[in-house]
Amino acid sequence: MKNMASKSTLSLLLLAGILVSVFAAAAATGSSCYPGVGIPIEPIPNCRQYAEKATCGVDTEGPPYMAKQLCCQELAAIPQQCRCDALRYFMGRKTRPDLGGLIDLPGCPREPQRDFVRILVTPEHCNLATIHNAPYCLGMDESQWQ
Numbered sequence: 001m002k003n004m005a006s007k008s009t010l011s012l013l014l015l016a017g018i019l020v021s022v023f024a025a026a027a028a029t030g031s032s033c034y035p036g037v038g039i040p041i042e043p044i045p046n047c048r049q050y051a052e053k054a055t056c057g058v059d060t061e062g063p064p065y066m067a068k069q070l071c072c073q074e075l076a077a078i079p080q081q082c083r084c085d086a087l088r089y090f091m092g093r094k095t096r097p098d099l100g101g102l103i104d105l106p107g108c109p110r111e112p113q114r115d116f117v118r119i120l121v122t123p124e125h126c127n128l129a130t131i132h133n134a135p136y137c138l139g140m141d142e143s144q145w146q
Contacts, residue, residue: 033082035089040078043090043101046070047120048113055116056108072126083121083130084137091117091140 035041050071052058060067078086091114092100102113118140121128127135 033079033085038079038082039086039089040074044071044074044078044086045101046074047090047117048101048103050120051102051113051116052105052108055112056105058105058108068125071120072128075120075126075128080129081131083128084132084140087117087120087137088140 032038046067049058049060050067053060053064053067075083075086090101092102092110102110102117104110118137120126121130121135121137123135129135130137132138
């Protein structure tokens with residue numbers, strides 16, 4: 001009887017160890033992408049300048065390529081798994097666009113800038129991998145910030 005009890009105890013301990021490992025792995029892969037953790041609190045300001053220049057021809061300081069280079073550096077500094085969420089946050093909510101990083105300018109509405117921001121990680125612009133392990137963000141119209 002004692003031998004059977006020790007086998008049961010050993011089986012329970014083994015099962016508990018496996019469960020702890022599974023829960024630890026699940027916690028490690030959980031999303032930690034929100035403003036202040038994985039996403040800058042101040043939405044990527046150099047990307048705002050790049051979006052304004054590309055969509056509306058707004059002049060920026062420095063040579064023409066500088067706005068793009070600085071934007072791509074800012075995006076590259078954001079963890080790969082957070083880049084799409086960072087762009088969504090930067091674009092702002094449609095119901096409260098004032099909370100995003102884009103601003104309406106005379107002759108330069110926010111919507112064309114939003115369209116441009118959706119493609120910043122693509123090969124034509126910054127060519128940065130995202131949570132999808134490719135330079136694309138899926139579902140950019142679906143914002144968790146709405």
